[in-house]
Amino acid sequence: MDNFTPTRYTLTNVATGREFEDRGWMLDDPESPEPSLIRTRYASKQIHVRSEDHGIYRFCDWLPVRRMLKGSHAPVTYKSKRLAEHLGLKNLYITFSGYFPEVGARMTTCSFKETEAYNVCARRADDEKRVLVVASAGNTARAFAKVCSDNRIPLLLSVPEDNINALWFEAPLDPCVKLIAPQTGGDYFDAIHLSNLALGSPLFYAEGGAKNVARRDGMATTVLSAATTIGEIPDYYFQAVGSGTGAIAAWEANMRLIEDGRFGNKVMKLMVSQNIPFTPMYDAWRADSREMLPYDADQARADAEAIDAKVLSNRKPPYSVRGGLYDALKATDGDILVATNEEARAARRLFEEMEGVDIYSAAGVALATLIQAVKAGTVDPDKIVMLNITGGGEHYFQRDKQLWYLKPHQVFPLDPEPDYVVRTVEKLFARG
Template identity: 70%
Template sequence: MKDFTPTSYTLECVATGRTFEDEGWMMEDRSCKTPSLVRARYAARRLEVRSSELGLYKYADWLPVNRMLEGSSAPVTYKSKGLAKHLGLENLYITFNGYYPAIGARMTTCSFKETEAFSVCARAAKDEKRVLVVASAGNTARAFAKVCSDNGIKLLLAVPAENLQALWFEEPLNPCVKLICCEYGGDYFDAIRLSDLALKGDNFYAEGGAKNIARRDGMATTVLSAVTTIGRIPDYYFQAVGSGTGAIAAWEANLRLIEDGRYGPNLMKLIVSQNAPFVPMYDAWRVDSREMLAADEDKMRRNAEIIDAKVLSNRRPPYGIAGGLYDALKATGGDVMVCTNAQARKARALFRELEGVDIYSAAGVALASLVKCVEAGRIAKDAVVMLNITGGGEEHFKEGKELWYLKPSHIFPLEPDVEDVVAKVEALFA
């Protein structure tokens, strides 16, 4: 790993098609007049999958990384038997992101957010002195905390106090990782706003969310795992979404794989799901609106409290931006579905029974949507289906372990004072 050569790539603005060099941590094309994502255009047009000993970095040809970090694991794809038989699907492939050693899955934070963290942190220069700032509803924070702690990377997390139970670890973290929270009653959007205030301090820099190519291309390894295992691009892709970033990443990976030429010309239909009653992207999609619809903020907070899958409660997703989820769904003939807590719980129980391991609520939402599609006759029995299980194996991983929880250094009100936030976060890293 020490001899790793940084991946070669350029950046491309989705809105204009302009290509340009990455001058370091660039999130957008400064010359573009409209909101747009940028994509990485890798020098390697054909993907060479490296040794599995490299973990996530087996896909380094298509990751915008300057180095390899210790401790990563790649998604694992396998052909389903139990669930496939139950649903009457002949070619159901499960891409599992979590902890399930029986199939070779060893993500110890039990979430595909590890794919983001190992990619984003490896994009940063080894001599970066500033503090990375990440807002999260829980799973992303756990993944970044573990990666940064293990690799000595300064990190400030902003998480809703409601979700502190998600910040569990096998052992105490390196003190280079600090946590701040928005008070109880806040949600993911409040955590984002808090992180934005922290970024006004000196010596902090933003992870970037969906705009960061490393986040999206890290997530895209789920599709790389599936396609290189199956030998072709699937017909359908199922995933639950909060921001939709994972589905955007899946679309982008699909386009690269078509260009690779060895896996067929297929565009997967993206079937993404939200957890009712928190369904802002579904509401916009069903009226074919590129823009998110006007919504009452207090009502959205209450809806976020109701849903089991708290990680799906993003109030400001990259939906309408050029290259965002709306474009991805349009390009692939995809759809947005909705599942209730009850439907997701039933799906989780079904997965445990038929596939042998526990899965997260968000993954249960994705599976519930697959069940709905099958029952409605929307999927042919011989279709090649990829089900992205974005997190699982937590109960399995925790068996017999005494866990350590990261505690917040400060809890701020939902309408915090800017100067107070800046002063306190700067003091944490003084």
């Protein structure tokens, strides 16, 4: 593993098809006439899955990485028995990203955001001196904080003050990780805005979110885990979405698996879900609109506060952009479903009873909509269903542990003065 050779790939503009070399930390095509995601095109058309001791990098043939970082784990897929029988599904496969040693899942942040963090950070250039900036509603920040702390990568996190209880760790973090927060009442969009202001300093560079191919291809390992475990591409894919990036990644993995030739040629039906009352993508999809519909900022903050699954509260998702969620749903004949807090809570209780481990609210939303779809007859009970459990095992992992919480180094008002933000964050890293 120490003699790792960087993965060979090129980048492609989804809108125009232009193929070009990755000259470092490219997040888009500089020659694109319109906003568009870019995609990786790997030299290896067939994936060679390495041994489990490679962690997430067992899928490195299809990851745009320069190195392997320590401490990673891959998602684990297993065939459900009790939950499948309860729902009347003959081929329900659960892809679990979290902590559940009984099935081999050992992500200690208990979230599939680890799949993003280990690959984004492994894409980083050896000689990069700037500080990585990540905005998050919670779980993404915990994953990036762990990976950057363990591997001494300077990181500036921006997380809403209301969500910082998600920033728990087994032990204190390395001081290379700093946290800023929009004050109480702010949401994920406010955290993104604050991080964008910090990027006004040349000391920092953006992680890029959905635009970063390393993030999407890291998330795509959930589908790679499922297909290589099952031996074929699933028929249905269920996941709750905040930005929709994981579903976009699933679609892209599906296309690579078809090109591989060994897993069939099925187009997996994306069945993604949002948590009522925060449903901007659902509302746009129901209106058959590529563009997001108007959403009053105060109403959006209130709706984000009302949902259990705070990680699903992205007001500016990559839905409309070429190659984004709208295109993914159209290409896969997919759909967006919704679940209430109560339905998601009931689904979480059911999962723990049937499968033996706790799951996060977002995963509860996904299961709740699977239950709805089964009852409505929109899922063929004989087909292969992949349920992407994007986080779980937190209660299991935290048992008998004394946790350490990352506190904000600076809390900002919701509309801070840009120069003040830049001066403040520069001082954070000047102090070390």
